[in-house]
Amino acid sequence: MEELYGKIKEAFLGFDFDGVKALVREALARGASPNDVIERALRPAMEEAGRRFEKGEFFLAELVVAGDLFKEVMDEILVPEIRKQGGSARTLGTVVIGTVRGDLHDIGKSIVATMLRAAGFNVIDLGVDVPPEKFVEAAIQHKADIVAMSALLTTTMLEMKNVIEALKRAGIRDKVKVIVGGAAVTEEFARSIGADGYGEDAVKAVKISKQLLGIEG
Numbered sequence: 359m360e361e362l363y364g365k366i367k368e369a370f371l372g373f374d375f376d377g378v379k380a381l382v383r384e385a386l387a388r389g390a391s392p393n394d395v396i397e398r399a400l401r402p403a404m405e406e407a408g409r410r411f412e413k414g415e416f417f418l419a420e421l422v423v424a425g426d427l428f429k430e431v432m433d434e435i436l437v438p439e440i441r442k443q444g445g446s447a448r449t450l451g452t453v454v455i456g457t458v459r460g461d462l463h464d465i466g467k468s469i470v471a472t473m474l475r476a477a478g479f480n481v482i483d484l485g486v487d488v489p490p491e492k493f494v495e496a497a498i499q500h501k502a503d504i505v506a507m508s509a510l511l512t513t514t515m516l517e518m519k520n521v522i523e524a525l526k527r528a529g530i531r532d533k534v535k536v537i538v539g540g541a542a543v544t545e546e547f548a549r550s551i552g553a554d555g556y557g558e559d560a561v562k563a564v565k566i567s568k569q570l571l572g573i574e575g
């Protein structure tokens with residue numbers, strides 16, 4: 359399978375949309391899980407695109423195309439597959455999720471939302487560039503059990519603290535669990551702003567969400 363993941367990365371970095379899709383379908387047909395395809399092929403390819411951009415080998419436009427390619431593969435192939443495999447009728451709890459104000463990165467946040475849905479959570483996705491008051495409003499309106507925030511920029515990760523402060527001001531901080539993640543965030547940072555949990559990937563996001571709500575498995 360490693361060889362196939364290598365081919366996916368190569369096709370991804372060559373912006374071969376059809377090639378990537380065919381190889382991803384082949385990986386699934388050969389028994390790979392959607393999460394393995396994400397974490398072992400697509401995410402490393404995206405990170406390599408970022409490194410090439412930093413080195414001046416890719417233009418910003420190419421990074422945007424890489425983002426589009428990632429999203430197309432998710433929407434057309436992996437999200438339906440994850441839903442099919444999840445297929446659970448129960449609701450474990452409600453999660454309000456968004457990428458914080460000033461931050462437009464949505465790929466990781468959307469993967470986390472998909473995995474949480476597949477695990478059986480009711481997920482309200484607020485999108486990107488979400489101001490603190492919108493998190494609070496949605497948490498109240500949907501009676502959220504968990505507020506989940508994503509940030510990829512060192513500048514925007516500070517917004518997470520603002521959201522926690524806004525939850526306190528609204529008097530609902532003790533009614534919801536707060537989890538955070540995204541490339542900029544670390545476990546230590548999560549603890550320093552008073553979040554209840556941190557996850558470095560979507561699988562961890564599901565695991566900590568269950569743990570925080572006292573759900574087994």
Ligand code: B12
Nearest residue numbers: 408425461462463464465466508511512539540557559560
């Ligand atoms: C793709 C990308 C873009 C695309 C975004 C497309 C889109 N639709 O999302 C575009 C081109 C638009 C973009 C723009 C910018 N970007 Co950009 N981008 C990236 C890149 C290459 C990949 C991000 C990505 O999608 N990764 C793949 C996903 C799957 O991974 P992920 O997001 O980390 O998510 C996983 C985990 O983190 C976790 N997770 C995520 N969220 C959450 C939430 C919770 C609750 C939990 C538990 C877990 C969790 O689970 C996810 C799945 O496993 C990163 C580099 C990198 N290595 O991260 C730079 C990067 C994040 N960008 C960066 C920058 C600086 C910018 C720009 C300012 C422009 C620029 N000069 O490059 C703008 C900012 C725009 C804005 N206001 O937001 C910097 C940030 C530097 C910093 N430390 O602050 C990075 C690190 C690149 C770099 N090294 O310079 N970017």
